[in-house]
Amino acid sequence: MKVKDRTVKGRISLRKCAGCGEIRPKKDLIRIMKTHDTKEIVVMPSSKQFGRSTYLCYNKKCLKQAIKKKRLQKTLKKDVSISTLNYLESILE
C-alpha cells in the first residue's frame, strides 16, 4: 500500500530511510526525487515538483548503506549520478 504524501492535521507524516530503514518524521529526512516530467534526480525538490521519491536520514552512513544496497536506484528506478551522490555527501553530516 502506498502511503499518501500528505500531512494530516495533528499527525506527523512518516517516511522510511533508504539507508538504515528507520521510520522517521518526514522533516527529519532528506528527500530525493525523480521528477515525473523530466525524469531527473532532484535532491530536496520544491513542493511544486512531483515524482517518485525516496528518503534518507541526514547521515552519511545512511547514504553509504543506501548506495551499497542500491536502494536509491531501486526505488527511483534510475541510476543516481556520481555528481548527485557527491552533492548528497556534501550536505550530509
Ligand SMILES: [Zn+2]
Ligand atoms: Zn537512516
